[in-house]
Amino acid sequence: MNNLFVCLHGNIEDGILSKRGMAEMDALAKAxxxxxxxxxxxxxxxxxxKVRESAQIIxxxxxxxxxxxxxxxxSEATRPLNPSTYFSxxxxxxxxxxxxxxxxxxxxxxxxxxxxxxxDLAQAYIKRIGSLDKLKELKFGQGVWIDxxxxxxxxxx
Numbered sequence: 001m002n003n004l005f006v007c008l009h010g011n012i013e014d015g016i017l018s019k020r021g022m023a024e025m026d027a028l029a030k031a032x033x034x035x036x037x038x039x040x041x042x043x044x045x046x047x048x049x050k051v052r053e054s055a056q057i058i059x060x061x062x063x064x065x066x067x068x069x070x071x072x073x074x075s076e077a078t079r080p081l082n083p084s085t086y087f088s089x090x091x092x093x094x095x096x097x098x099x100x101x102x103x104x105x106x107x108x109x110x111x112x113x114x115x116x117x118x119x120d121l122a123q124a125y126i127k128r129i130g131s132l133d134k135l136k137e138l139k140f141g142q143g144v145w146i147d148x149x150x151x152x153x154x155x156x157x
Contacts, residue, residue: 007144032145044069090116
């Protein structure tokens with residue numbers, strides 16, 4: 001993994017992506033494509049419908065065949081009641097492990113999730129590259145590009 005892109009799902013209306021949310025995710029996917037290094041991608045999503053919709057837009061724009069879903073990325077109150085999720089545990093080390101166990105799969109790793117998991121995951125990797133910056137709350141349809149090789153990051157788009 002050379003790059004990590006941590007993305008917040010797009011704007012929603014009645015529990016699904018709105019037209020605005022679809023446009024946000026398309027713009028974010030274009031920004032990811034412009035900042036990638038190497039040709040391989042791995043895309044990971046929360047199982048929540050609005051997040052999977054967001055991931056599908058990124059997947060199609062990047063020409064990918066599919067993506068993986070991880071229950072731990074579900075970090076909002078509408079999560080399933082019993083399983084372990086980030087919303088219920090707020091275990092940042094476990095959240096980072098969701099990426100770390102898969103990092104060898106691709107040059108560019110993309111995670112699409114909710115508040116606060118998106119900010120917390122991005123902040124953990126910003127700290128790993130040696131920055132003391134405090135990441136601001138992401139807006140819907142935004143992502144954080146963490147360039148691990150060059151130890152830099154930027155909010156997209």
